Amino acid sequence: MTDCINIRFQDSDDQEMMTDEKWQAIISNDASYNDQFFYAVKTTRIFCKPSCKSRIPKKENVCIFQNAEQALHANFRPCKRCKPTNEKLPDSEWVAVITEYIDKNFTEKLTLEKLASIAHGSPYHLHRTFKKIKGMTPVEYIQKIRLKIAKEYLIETNKSIADISTYVGIPNKPYFITLFKEKTGHTPTQYRQLRKMEE
Ligand SMILES: [Zn+2]
Numbered sequence: 001m002t003d004c005i006n007i008r009f010q011d012s013d014d015q016e017m018m019t020d021e022k023w024q025a026i027i028s029n030d031a032s033y034n035d036q037f038f039y040a041v042k043t044t045r046i047f048c049k050p051s052c053k054s055r056i057p058k059k060e061n062v063c064i065f066q067n068a069e070q071a072l073h074a075n076f077r078p079c080k081r082c083k084p085t086n087e088k089l090p091d092s093e094w095v096a097v098i099t100e101y102i103d104k105n106f107t108e109k110l111t112l113e114k115l116a117s118i119a120h121g122s123p124y125h126l127h128r129t130f131k132k133i134k135g136m137t138p139v140e141y142i143q144k145i146r147l148k149i150a151k152e153y154l155i156e157t158n159k160s161i162a163d164i165s166t167y168v169g170i171p172n173k174p175y176f177i178t179l180f181k182e183k184t185g186h187t188p189t190q191y192r193q194l195r196k197m198e199e
Pocket residue numbers: 047048049052053054079080081082083120
């Protein structure tokens with residue numbers, strides 16, 4: 001469980017053991033445990049009160065902390081929904097959490113609903129806040145990342161268009177080609193040929 005914490009804190013005993021009792025409190029959103037511990041999720045880097053009604057994480061990804069300070073020191077961010085530090089997370093930080101998640105997981109199927117559930121907020125609020133901060137919607141941002149990586153693959157590898165479209169999280173090849181053309185003015189094959197000629 002050492003990857004939950006910073007090197008700096010590795011020797012301390014800030015981190016608590018997960019027990020069946022704590023796990024039960026987490027999955028039943030038991031508010032009576034709220035002053036006893038906090039739980040953090042490694043994959044999203046967000047931490048919550050036991051009572052948080054966000055979706056239940058995988059048990060192996062959960063770290064337990066005695067207080068919010070320790071979770072913050074270990075580089076986790078407070079959940080926007082249950083506000084474990086009892087302060088509102090600034091929108092820019094919330095959007096940063098989601099942007100990081102997209103950057104790491106763009107190869108998977110990502111919907112606004114899924115992102116909202118991971119980020120502990122409503123899809124509507126996520127859409128609006130993300131656009132306010134980044135100037136584009138989460139779906140536009142996902143597309144942008146996918147096309148950026150696709151361009152790199154087209155130039156730097158000889159992978160087929162089908163392989164690249166699957167790799168960047170758009171398994172529907174015709175859709176990938178249409179989207180690519182719409183955003184760049186060229187089909188993926190044209191783009192690759194043009195860039196190769198430039199070399
Ligand atoms: Zn929460």
